[in-house]
Amino acid sequence: MKRFVGFVRKEFYHIFRDKRSLFILFGMPIAQILLFGFAITNEINNVNIAILDQANDVTSKEIINKIAASKHFSIVDIIQKESSIESIFKKGKVKAVLQFENNFGNNLIKEKQANVQVLTDATDPNMANTISNYISAILKKYQQELNKNTTIDYQIVPQSRMVYNAELKSVYMFVPGVMTVILMLVSAMMTSISITREKEQGTMEILLVSPLKPFQVIIGKVFPYIFLSVINAIVIVLLSIFVFNVPVNGSLFLLGIESVLFIITSLALGILISTISATQQTAMMISLMGLMLPTILLSGFIFPISSMPLPLQVISNIIPAKWFIIIVKGIMLKGIGIGFIFKETAILVLMTLLFIGISVKKYKIRLE
Amino acid sequence: MGISVSNITKSYGKVTALSDISFDVKPGELFGLIGPDGAGKTTLFRILTTLLIADKGQATVAGYDVLKEYKSIRNSVGYMPGRFSLYQDLTVEENLNFFATIFGTTIEENYDLVKDIYVQIEPFKTRRAGKLSGGMKQKLALSCALIHKPKVLFLDEPTTGVDPVSRKEFWEMLKRLQKKDITILVSTPYMDEAALCDRIALIQDGKILQIDTPNAIVSHFPKPLYNISANDMYGLIESLTNYKHTYSIFPFGEFVHYTDKRDTMDIERLKTYLESQNLTDIHIEKTQPTIEDTFMELAK
Amino acid sequence: MKNKNVIEVENLSKLFGDFAAVNSISFHVKAGEIFGFLGANGAGKTTAIKMLIGISSPTSGKATIAGFDVYKEAESIKKNIGYMSQKFALYDDLTVKENITFFGGIYGLSKKQIDRKRCELVDELGLQEVANSLVSSLPLGWKQKLAFSVSLLHDPKIVFLDEPTGGVDPITRRQFWEMIYKAAHNGTTIFVTTHYMDEAEYCDRVSIMVNGKIEALDTPKKLKAHYKTDTMNDVFLKLARG
Structure with missing residues (x-):
C-alpha cells in the first residue's frame, strides 16, 4: 500500500x-x-419567412399581424398556391413557410380546432427547430388571449414539418x-x-x-x-x-x-x-x-x-x-x-x- | 552468488547481438564489460536484469535464475540503464524517495549506503533532476539504484557523456561500494577505465574476445610495441603504412603505436627509412601496451 | 596558406544576465591545425562554439572565422565551415547516396560536383555495397566516418567536430583520426570539442576551459610537462579541480 x-x-x-x-x-x-x-445559441432575429394564407379571414390576418410585429420574424413574401412552397425554399429566400388551412377562422370557432402548418428548411436543423418553437410560442400566446374571454376552449394546432431533414434530432x-x-x-x-x-x-x-x-x-x-x-x-x-x-x-x-x-x-x-x-x-x-x-x-x-x-x-x-x-x-x-x-x-x-x-x-x- | 552466465545467445531478426557468451562474476567483484557501442553490452545487461529473454543459454544473478526467478532478481538488484533514467520533473529528493518507496524501504533505512554519494548532491535536493549537471545526474542515478541495498549492481555505461572529473569521482565511489559487499557489473566504451576493474571482459560484435585481470590482459600482448613520433603525423602514418615490415600501426595521441612483422626489429633501420621519407624529429622507443592495444590486436 | 590564422578570437564574452558563460576568451588557430577545445560539462564550450559558427551573437569582444566577422558576416561564415556532431550527423532514414546528395545540395554544390563527390566518397570509404542502404543500418563507426566526409563536401576552410568519436570501437576511431590527419594535411583546419582526454592527445594544440575562461592552451606535450603528468586526463583533473 x-x-x-x-x-x-x-x-x-x-x-x-x-x-x-x-x-x-x-x-x-x-x-x-x-x-x-x-x-450554439438558440436566439433568432429577423428570420425571413413566407405566408400561404388559404383562409384569408380575420383570425388568420390577426395571427399574421402578430408574427409580423415580432422582432424574430420578417414576412418577405405572401404566396398563393401550395406548389410555390418548394420553389421558394429552393431559392433560399425564406427559412420557413406558414400555411393556414382553408376556413381557418371558421374551423376555430365551429370545430373549436384549426390547423396551421409550419414548414421549415431543415438544412440548418438547429435553426429549423428554433423557428418552429418560436412560431408555436406565438400561436400559443394568441390562443391564450382568445380563451381568456370565453369559456370555450379554442385550439390552434400547429403542425411542424421539417423539410429535407424529416427526422430531426436536437x-x-x-x-x-x-x-x-x-x-x-x-x-x-x-x-x-x-x-x-x-x-x-x-x-x-x-x-x-x-x-x-x-x-x-x-x-x-x-x-x-x-x-x-x-x-x-x-x-x-x-x-x-x-x-x-x-x-x-x-x-x-x-x-x-x-x-x-x-x-x-x-x-x-x-x-x-x-x-x-x-x-x-x-x-x-x-x-x-x-x-x-x-x-x-x-x-x-x-x-x-x-x-x-x-x-x-x-x-x-x-x-x-x-x-x-x-x-x-x-x-x-x-x-x-x-x-x-x-x-x-x-x-x-x-x-x-x-x-x-x-x-x-x-x-x-x-x-x- | 554473484553472476554466472553460460552460453547466452540473443538475436534480433538477422542481427546477432550476443553469441555464445559465458563468464562468471564472483561475489563482491567489480567486473567490467569493455567494448564499443553495438558490441552487445546493453543486450547482456537487459538479459541479466530480466528485461529480455535470451534465445539460448542460462544465467543466474545472486543465485537466482533469470528466467524462472525473475521476481527475486528484481527484488535484489540495482540497475542504472544507459541513458539518464530518472524523472526529470521530480526533485533530487523526490526521485530518491520514490525509488526507496517502490522497493519498500526508506531513505533513512539505507542512508549509510548512499551517504557518501548523496551528500555531494544533497545541497541541491530541492532542484529538479532535469536541471542537474551531467555528473550530478549520474550521482543521483547511482543513489537511486543503491537505495534498496541491492546485492548486485548493474551499471550500463554510467560514465558516457560525463566529464573527466566526474568520471574519476564515479570510479572512486564504485571502489568504496565494492567494500560493502556489493557485486558490480559495469560496462564502458572507454578502455582507460578498464584498468580500474578487478577483472574485465573485452567484448565486440556480440563475442567475448578475452576475460582476465587488466594486468594479465595487457601482458598477453603478443609483440613488442613501439612508440614512434615525428614532426608530421600524417606523413608518419603514410610512411609506416607503406613500410614492408609493418605489422600494425595505430595513432595513439601524439605517438603512433607500431608493431613489426619480424621477431627482432632494427630501430635504426626504421629510423633511416623514415628519414628518407622527409620526416624529422623522429623518436622511436619501446613502450608498454595498453588494454586498448590488446583490444585492437584481438579485434583485428 | 599555412601559418595564417583562420580563427582569431579576442576577449570574446557571452553574458546571460549576470552570468558570464564565456568570460573574455582569446586564442587563434592556424590553417591546417588540429585544435582541441576541451572543458567539463557546463564550462562554456557549447556557448563558445555557437558564437564561432555564427548562430549566437557575442556580448562583447572580437572574433573572425575564415576572415569573416562573427557579428556582421555570420552567413559567410556558415558557407565556409563544416559541422559534425555526435548527436546529429546524417539522416537515418535516407540512404548513403541520398545523404551525400542532400548535403551537397544544401551547401550549393552543382549537380555535376555532387555526382563526382558521391562516387569519390563511396569509393574512398569502401561503401560500395551499402551505398543504397539506409544510414540507420550502418555500424556507428561507419556513420561517423561518412558524416565527417559529408561535412567536408564543400571544401570548408574549417571543420567543427563536436565529440565526434564517442562510443566508436578503437580501430574505427583510429581510422577516423587518420581521416582527420589527412584533411588537416590538405589544409583544412580542424576544431574538435570533446571532454574525452584521449582524443585531446591527438590534437596539435589544446585549450582547456574552466568556468567560462581558458585556463590552459598549448601542445599536449608541453601541457603534460608543465603540469608534470603523464596524460592529458591528469592535466585536466588538476585544472578542473583547482
Missing part, C-alpha cells in the same frame, strides 16, 4: 508540474463548454457531448501519454526491474486520472446547470456512477493505446485519430446517428461515447432511471472489461 501511495504521489507531481497537461486537464473543459454554450443538447469528449480526452490520452513517457525516458526499464507488479504500475498510473476526471465531470455539470440552465432531471447519483464507469472505460482504452505505442507522439496520434475523432463525429454528439449512412451507423455501435451520450441525455434531459438505460450501461461495462482484459494480456513484464 505504501508503494502504491508513493507511486500515486509521483504521478501527481508529474501532472502538476507539466503546464501543458494541466491546461488540457482543466482549461480545456471550461473553454469547450463555454465555446459550445455560446456558439443538437442543442451539447452538454452530454462535451462531457463525453472531455472525459475521453483526459482519461485516454493523458494516461496513454503518461505511460509511454516512462518508456521514452527509460524509466520504465527501472520500474520493470523493481518489485512493483504490473497491475500496481497500471493502477498507480490511472488512479490520479480517475480522480481528476471526476472533478472535471463535476465542473462540467455545474457549469451547465448554473451558466446555461441545462436541467438535470434525473438522479445526480446515477449520473455520477455512470460517469465513473465511462471514465474507467476511457482509462482502459488509454492503457491499451500505451501498450501498443512506443513513443508519446504515437500515443497522442492514436488517441486523437482513433478516439477523439470518432467520439466527436460518430457518437451522435454533433451529427445525429439516424441521419448517417448505414455503415457508419453500424460502426457507431462500437464507439463507447455513443452509449454514454445516450445515458447522459437520458438522465439529464429526460430524467429517466437505471431501468431505461440498463442496456447502454451493460454495453459500457462489457467494453470496459474487454479493454482491461486485452491490456493486461498485452502488458509486458519485459521489454519485448
